Amino acid sequence: MEKKADIKTLLQSDELGKEVVVKGWVRTKRGSKNVAFIAMNDGSTIKSIQIVVEINSENEKALSNIHTGAALSVNGELVASTGSGQKVEVHAKNIEILGVADPDEYPLQPKKHSLEFLREKAHLRFRTNTFGAIARVRHAMIFAIHKYFNDNGFYNIHAPILTGSDAEGAGEMFQVTTLDLENIPKNEEGKVDFSGDFFGKAANLTVSGQLEAELAALALSKVYTFGPTFRAENSNTSRHLAEFWMIEPEVAFFDINDDMDLAEDMLKYVIQYALDNCMDDLEFLSKRLLEEEKNKKAEERSMELIEKLRFVLNDDFVRITYTEAINILRNSKPNKKKRFQYVIEGWGADLQSEHERYLVEKHFKKPVIITDYPKEIKAFYMKQNDDGKTVRAMDVLFPQIGEIIGGSQREEDYDKLYTRMKEMDIPEESMWWYLETRKFGTVPHAGFGLGFERLILFVTGMGNIRDVIPFPRTPQNLEF
């Protein structure tokens, strides 16, 4: 008996006449009186292999139990196809049904389903072309990111997922406890007494691995984290998740310009990797996007997916300061005509999504990196500029996605960092270890956070972040 072969391998094989075993799930079955055709997919590729069955009295019964979704094991002969849709196909000698899928109950049909419907069927949606393609692209991007950093001398660091620090300032945190929630111990002041909790203190899920990555960078020079991240914000948008994956490189002896170079080089590398390794899936996702947007007006349609990816590779990202961005926005048509919901009055205002989109999609028409933001609207750890007003932050903005990367050069001066922490009410006692790195052999360093799912949104052309992670966690949604 031949060993089972991946459909991906078989479709590229030229060993015609070979006896093969194929296992997978039925996508469609069709046929006439004498012959049936089964499109079978095993997820190794977006392409299905065609199984041809001569109908006879022996297999008639089995065939009637084969519907979309059924799992089959087929042995037969790999032959050149006489049909026009494929080069090779399998002439079945024997078909075994491994698992039936009752068509009255199985929700996936060989037709277009809405993404919302499939979100409610997240346990089955891997079996669709779209979600199979996304899963494969997602894997390729994970691999490409590790490869990029490995090939460039970075070390991967596992930042902790449980944290005792609640001062990272990146957002609301999920609390973790083994206390009995029906009977919460209180101290004399009436506050929760964590002394009997698992860690003897309040614990949370991490909102960022950055601070820990900094510690590692100040010894290993070039490090990155790639781990799950949790934000308990009540965010209900197509680009936020309560649980997402973040890549956070941190590099000693880097300034903000080195940081921007790294961000741009890395993004271009992983996008090129997708083009080199995922073309079948990208072509499908491109067609899917065209189909989805065919009823939109021409000016509302997005650029064709593969063209868009190449476009990002071929151009330098625009780099401007916050001050320059404000000046462009202040003199822009929508601002003068008061078309922005938030009209830019002057320096110091935070940039809203509409402003970022104007800069990226209308004004520059390419990815934009904005630097040197007012210190009031950025985190305590960012390197302060000599002007006393701005910090060396950098945000990378992509079309449609908005902010895909947020980063900065870090404040390495102990006194400046300490003063800023006091100003922003960051409790010193929970951050002593962070401050100590500025006391012992401090050096300039920089890093950034890349939202992995936002990258996948961009590469796949999908519109909702809940569709690029297998099991999305969002407010009021913890199914599967």
Place this chain on the structure above:
RNA sequence: UCCUCCUUAGCUCAGUUGGUUAGAGCACCUGACUGUUAAUCAGGGUGUCCUAGGUUCAAGUCCUAGAGGAGGAGCCA
């Protein structure tokens, strides 16, 4: 959390200024067809019109509340 929109067959959706028996395509079943490409052609059954109230001679359609979903905003990756 705020604003707007949506919820009709297993799925995708139509349903006019409120009007009598609620519609189509797909899926499914039956039949036809010598190899199809989401096969095609013919025939067949399919409904808590999201839920609870209300207005009306009459509600899928109008009003109120609730539930679920989507889009946008804020927070950000």
